Amino acid sequence: MGEEIAISLKNVSKCFKRYNRPVDRLKEILLPGKSRCDEFWALRDIELEIPRGQTVGIVGRNGSGKSTLLQIIAGTLTPTTGEVQVNGRVSALLELGSGFNPEFTGRQNVFFNGRILGLSQKEIEDKFDEIASFADIGDFIDEPVKTYSSGMFVRLAFAVAINVEPEILIVDEALSVGDGVFVHRCMAKIKEFQETNGTILFVSHDLGSVNRLCSNCYWLSNGRVVEQGSPVDVSKTYQAWMYDRINDGIRKKVNNSQDLESHPKTIPEIDLNSTIQGDKKTENIKKNSFTGDNFLAFANAKRFGTGRCEILSLEIQDIKGQKNGFIMPGETLILHTKIISHDRVEKPIFGIMMFDRLRVDIAGWNTSQYKYKLPAFEQGQIINVSFKIIWPHIKNDTYSLEPAIADGSQDNNEMLDWIQSPIALKSGVTDLTFGMIRLTEIQVSHTIDTAIPQELLKLNNIK
């Protein structure tokens, strides 16, 4: 394996034995020869190569095999088949508690873990204060860890993991139990680690964090890698897939009461050239899952939903009605959308999500959220929905706007059509902006104390 490759997995699979009753396990030991278990393949044929210095995200639903994969890389599980090579000291923040002995105190566990990770007693002693101060759990450091809350546990576990000079850091979902302040401190540490060319494997259900942190991303489903690539691309496909799963559930429910296929598939004649921005002249024509026909517009864009409605256009106009792809903070923006309904839609909700270039969601707004009740759509109708917004004082960059139409309530809805990144908007800048947004309404004041308390004077040696 080349020096620059930190982790390499070739054809790795993991099979767990599952026993229906605990006694079956015992019988199998006592009476060898007959298998009394079911085999369950948690991982299948995993090929993975991570160059040193990369931060790689792993996404996937519960039970898709993420933790099994991380444990194999961390060396706490052995694969059933395949080859694993890890080049560098691994420090893993896996699921809560792993690696800690519950009967030991926090202090004892720091030493215990440090030794396991290859540090000498002296090295751990030198680092102990830093670890304890990062964990910030006060006197609990000398209590058995079985008395810790999950938050305290993860504080100590992360403090150890990041301070033992790892070359490869594995972070599982565990961080999510930390409080906001702690998670921010962890993220700052992770960034520092990235700057020192550390390699990170990061598992999270939060696609925004994966996009922000990672340079590459793997999506696991049923123990297999189903997609690998830039986090932005993988998260788009993953999001579409998740909605498809939700919609599948809805379809099944609907199918119990009526047959979707029997719905009429009339698509009225419309003039697509007047306002439509979607490119319909494409070789790569996609089918609408509801009508089975070609999408009328945006055929090139990734989209998902049941297809009972289709978004035909999204047009950005300035206050003078001019089409515009550039906007200055504070300017008024009108977003016109045209939707065609292929079916009756009882409770339509239309909304737009705004993402930055890393596909971190910046803002989202929809009709239901702002108490705007759209009437039920009838089959064959063309519906125009417009939002008029004031563009925020946000750092100058390019933002994508993604329109979506759903049927139902805010919490429980069927996604009918969501188009990913059909339109990008360049935002200019009016003044200095630190961070993501610039505050517009701000008042500054100050006073000067003339009488300074004696204690303060003494403390600061002021005569």
Ligand SMILES: Nc1ncnc2c1ncn2[C@@H]1O[C@H](COP(=O)(O)OP(=O)(O)OP(=O)(O)O)[C@@H](O)[C@H]1O
């Ligand atoms: N020791 C085990 N014995 C039997 N089955 C196991 C064992 N460990 C994990 N599994 C099974 O393997 C599959 C993958 O589990 P894993 O914990 O890796 O998934 P995951 O993607 O990390 O899930 P989550 O997001 O819920 O943490 C699951 O179906 C799980 O039930």
